[in-house]
Amino acid sequence: MHFQWYPGHMTKAKRQMQEDIKLIDVVIELVDARVPLSSKNPDIDELAKNKSRIILLNKYDLASQKYTEEWKKWFESKGYFVALVNSKSGSGVKAVHEVIQKACKEKIERDRKRGILNRPIRAMIVGIPNVGKSTFINSFAGKACAKTGNKPGVTKGKQWIKLNKNVELLDTPGILWPKFEDQTVGLRLAFIGSIKEEILNITELSMEFIKFMHSKYSGMLEKKYEIEKSEDSLETLQRIADRRGCKLKGNELDVNKAAGIILDDYRNGRIGRITLEFPEITETVLEDTKA
Numbered sequence: 001m002h003f004q005w006y007p008g009h010m011t012k013a014k015r016q017m018q019e020d021i022k023l024i025d026v027v028i029e030l031v032d033a034r035v036p037l038s039s040k041n042p043d044i045d046e047l048a049k050n051k052s053r054i055i056l057l058n059k060y061d062l063a064s065q066k067y068t069e070e071w072k073k074w075f076e077s078k079g080y081f082v083a084l085v086n087s088k089s090g091s092g093v094k095a096v097h098e099v100i101q102k103a104c105k106e107k108i109e110r111d112r113k114r115g116i117l118n119r120p121i122r123a124m125i126v127g128i129p130n131v132g133k134s135t136f137i138n139s140f141a142g143k144a145c146a147k148t149g150n151k152p153g154v155t156k157g158k159q160w161i162k163l164n165k166n167v168e169l170l171d172t173p174g175i176l177w178p179k180f181e182d183q184t185v186g187l188r189l190a191f192i193g194s195i196k197e198e199i200l201n202i203t204e205l206s207m208e209f210i211k212f213m214h215s216k217y218s219g220m221l222e223k224k225y226e227i228e229k230s231e232d233s234l235e236t237l238q239r240i241a242d243r244r245g246c247k248l249k250g251n252e253l254d255v256n257k258a259a260g261i262i263l264d265d266y267r268n269g270r271i272g273r274i275t276l277e278f279p280e281i282t283e284t285v286l287e288d289t290k291a
């Protein structure tokens with residue numbers, strides 16, 4: 001499958017981000033726990049250099065627990081502070097306060113040594129579209145949180161949400177772009193539903209998904225849809241269509257409808273908690289166990 005989905009606002013978004021980042025101490029990047037690398041922005045390391053960095057593995061309710069833990073360790077080994085969150089239910093969201101404190105410990109120390117007391121930590125949420133930024137901000141900041149309003153000088157025009165006496169959050173998240181030129185990334189983002197459906201061939205996409213499931217989560221589709229195993233992805237799709245009674249006029253199987261059902265089930269966690277990509281260590285282990 002070939003994706004063409006360059007959003008076209010990159011330069012503007014990047015410039016905005018460069019401006020906003022100047023104002024903040026800690027960059028909180030949301031990634032999707034099912035695709036922690038594919039949902040990561042390729043330029044953020046450069047944009048956010050010299051800032052404290054936090055990675056939130058969001059939607060962890062939809063990802064494999066085991067692999068999410070491994071991703072957490074992986075990101076920690078790269079120097080990030082990491083937390084697992086389900087922004088939709090609020091699970092893990094409160095704990096982000098502590099992570100911010102930890103990530104900014106050095107800055108607080110530095111300020112203290114220079115005699116600067118109680119300067120609030122300024123944080124900003126960033127991430128690619130659909131990763132859960134708005135949901136997270138609503139859950140984290142809550143409705144009760146007063147906006148601090150415009151401040152004179154450097155923060156002109158910016159709205160800050162005062163989270164507590166130490167931390168202020170920029171109220172609008174930074175929207176970043178994924179590594180859109182990479183087709184594997186495109187495919188994974190299509191699986192999780194982060195690429196416009198109009199530009200995708202759903203049947204083809206679901207067959208790619210079936211292929212992936214057969215190689216990494218063998219037996220799971222068969223169990224979910226109560227079908228016999230077939231190595232062939234089209235045949236699997238047809239069996240699911242048959243099982244679900246997806247029929248066209250003349251009793252022909254409606255594989256396109258079944259394809260939509262499978263993707264929708266996956267995206268909503270109804271097939272199970274399925275991570276689509278694995279840290280390097282795990283890839284090796286998976287290969288090893290196969291041999």
Ligand code: GDP
Pocket residue numbers: 058059060061062085086087088089127128129130131132133134135136
């Ligand atoms: P944004 O584009 O990054 O601001 O993303 P949104 O906040 O609009 O969220 C995109 C979709 O993901 C919405 O349907 C949310 O309900 C859903 N969502 C956000 N966080 C979570 C989560 O942790 N778990 C699950 N299951 N869904 C989530």
